[in-house]
Amino acid sequence: MSFISLVVKNPFRNKTRSSLAIVGIAIGIMVIVALGMITGGLKTSTQSTLKAGSAEITVIQAGSSGSGGFGSGSINQSRVADVQKLSGVKDAAGTLRASYDLQGSNSSSSSGSPGGGLPSMGFSITGINSDKLSLAGVDSVNGTAFTNGSVNEIIVGKTAAQDLNKTVGDTVNLYGKDFKITGIFETGSFMTDSGAFMSLETLQNLTNNQNKVSSIAVKINDNANTTEVSKTIQDAYPNELNTTTAAAQESRINQGLSFIDTASWAISLLAIFIGGVGVINTMIMSVYERTREIGVLKAVGWKDRRILGMILGESIVLTLIAAVVGTVVAVVGVEVLLSVSTFGTVIQPSFSLDIFLRAFGVAFLVGIIGGLYPAYRASRLAPTEALRYE
Amino acid sequence: MNNGNNIIEIRNLKKSYDKGKINALNGLDLEIKKGEFVSIMGPSGSGKSTLLNMIGALDRGDEGSIEVAGVDLMHKSSLNEFRSTEIGFVFQMHNLIPNLTVLENVEIPMYETKLSSKEMHQRALELLKSVNLEDKIDQNPTKLSGGERQRVAIARALVNHPSIILADEPTGALDSKTGDIILSLLKELHQKERVTLVMVTHEPYVAQMAGRIINVLDGRIESSNLT
Structure with a gap:
């Protein structure tokens, strides 16, 4: 078995705990993807609305x-x-x-x-x-x-x-x-x-x-x-008359969209924080339970770096699985929601690569942040103390 | 300092814990020849497990010198590689990884080598055959008996062709019949693989299996007798 296979296999030793951690992070990822798809769709629709028509100026009553x-x-x-x-x-x-x-x-x-x-x-x-x-x-x-x-x-x-x-x-x-x-x-x-x-x-x-x-x-x-x-x-x-230009409308709408973008990023940060805490908790528990095992790995010659890589890798595996789950739920959820509501006619969800890259980037980051401390802790364990751990 | 025949040479080794309140090793001197089978006996707290940890480079001494397989363990900066290539551990409680199969457990020490997955698989398989567990390779260790688990642990200890096997009460968690089987296996592998075997035990009967019995008391060698 390769080292990567080991890293992928390990998080599922405690299925309940890992599943709960995955659900927690998946919710955050789902929010990021769903919001991204909807705001991306809104952006596209708004831009095409602004571009529709060759009139540069609209004259209205003062x-x-x-x-x-x-x-x-x-x-x-x-x-x-x-x-x-x-x-x-x-x-x-x-x-x-x-x-x-x-x-x-x-x-x-x-x-x-x-x-x-x-x-x-x-x-x-x-x-x-x-x-x-x-x-x-x-x-x-x-x-x-x-x-x-x-x-x-x-x-x-x-x-x-x-x-x-x-x-x-x-x-x-x-x-x-x-x-x-x-x-x-x-x-x-x-x-x-x-x-x-x-x-x-x-x-x-x-x-x-x-x-x-x-x-x-x-x-x-x-x-x-x-x-x-x-x-x-x-x-x-x-x-009698007042005017509004397409450029002015675009600027106003862009302000609104930029607010939505900022809110979307704020939610991403919140997801990183909450997800990160969840992952730290899961991985620390995992390291505690496996203290003796880590002692054995050190006894058989594993370098600190490999132990660090293993725990960090397990953390990333958890969050990437959560990213897949969150993304699938978000895509299906948004499609279902739009198909049964009146918004379906006005919003075409965006499937931009950028949204999915952001989701997986956030998941990867959460994996690194959440796994870093437990991994460092595991790698620094003294072998004799780890082997004595009950 | 090393006599060519000695694989382990320890001089005036001291180790204390709890800020010097507990002196585990108190100026211990020991020599073990290459290929020897040695039993270490002594009461609880005499320092025999600490001695085993020092030889296995799991811990460092405070003073004195310790040279194992030509490596100065007091001054070598990183001991991982030494443990990986020179030492094989057999623990009382087996310490197998429960979510891995028997075969995967035996492969674990080879991750620090340059062997491919296929070579690792092959080597682990050979060793499991030598301990008569070839039909259990895909099983989870939790499904095995105590004796079978200890045989897996022995295979794991031998997988990197170490110079020394350190066995800490290898029969301590087994019934006498199974313990006898494990001891016979250890002795057979010691002879076949020409590996130095150092075994800590409480049992005089078990200790008699070795070529020499070393008694440790208060962190020093009290006696060393050929059997």
Whole structure:
């Protein structure tokens, strides 16, 4: 039997104690992996949401928040053409956003970014001219886009189509009317893909927001500066319009994600600490029980270094097994949780290598930290005293 | 200092414990020839186990000199290699590792050698055959009788071809019949392997098996008689 086989075999002498130690560390690893998968998924979704749409600036009514509080369309539609004429603006699209409860058939309109929403939280419908869909991030449609002014055509996001179990040619009842799904789109943004787009005029009529939009998506010229164009818009309509840029949104979201990252690392550190204490306890007990055996190993000529390596190796074996168990439980747990909850539609768990490397790195570190003292203690035992140990 | 025939030469060896309150060895002198079978007798606390530990390099003396297999044990910095290559221990309580098989227990001393796993396996197997345990190699030691366990311990002691076997009450935990079998085996292996055998015992009958009986009293050699 090789030395490595011996090291792998030894921790299972006391199966109950080793299993308990493994469970303790596995819980920590499971938290690290599950959090990593979810936050990683959130990051990816958020980044694709930000990247969706070619509009660099979103114009909203002055006094409303940048992310868009719910309310009726509050910007006069004529402002869309006014904004388009401003220096540095390449294109502008007025959008009206409404939320429709498919079960309760209630609706409200909102301001904010185009597209988006959760079916369970209200089905999000955005009104926009079909030739401006690219400003909302819809570059291609499987099927065809709706016709401007059409009163019964709609395109739905891929996630929404899956949730509603609809495909091209099917109808969906909104505001008491049947809308034919002419196309299905996919932007990569979970928010946009969970909603639908229809003609701006139709949505305005359905929600009694004639000639009103809730926001204006602005694409700037290639050589223009986002901040400068943003300032131009605000200066032109100081008490009426406000702007928010994709960069500012990204910065805010990045702050939030960095907080989640820090929290995730803090949990990792806590797992290292708690797991480390558990491993120290397990390994010290193991060394105590095997004192005489360690004396025998010294008597037959084992070097202190080999005894240190054996105990440290056993500690690492325990924590790496815990890493495998914790990772498997986390992956299965997250998948099951997302499949049975509504979050499954908005979060695609991340399977980034970085998460698993972090989990196994933490486990390895816990193994080293937890095993170091017991291993040192074992290696320093005087052979005669160890052999006398009862 | 070493006489070519002596494998163990001890001069004026002193060892005390508990900050000098207990004098285990009190200026002990001893010579043992290569290939000799020696029994060490003496009452409890006379210093015989301490002497065995000194010869086996498990502990160091405070004063005097001790040379075993040509190695100055008072001054050699690391004694692990010496123990691995020159000494084989047989303990009263066998001290086998319970979660390992019989074969794996015998392989344990070979981890510090440069032998491959296959060579280790082969060597352990040969020795287990020589102690008639070839049919028990995959068994757990806890499933063996006391005599069988001691035979495994003897195989383990011999596995690195040591110059000296140190046996501390090897029959102390066995019934007389099994004890006789173990003693015969030790004697046979001593002759076959031409290994020096130093055995601590309380039993005069057991001590008679050796070529020479050394009596230890108060940390000194009281008498040394050929049998």
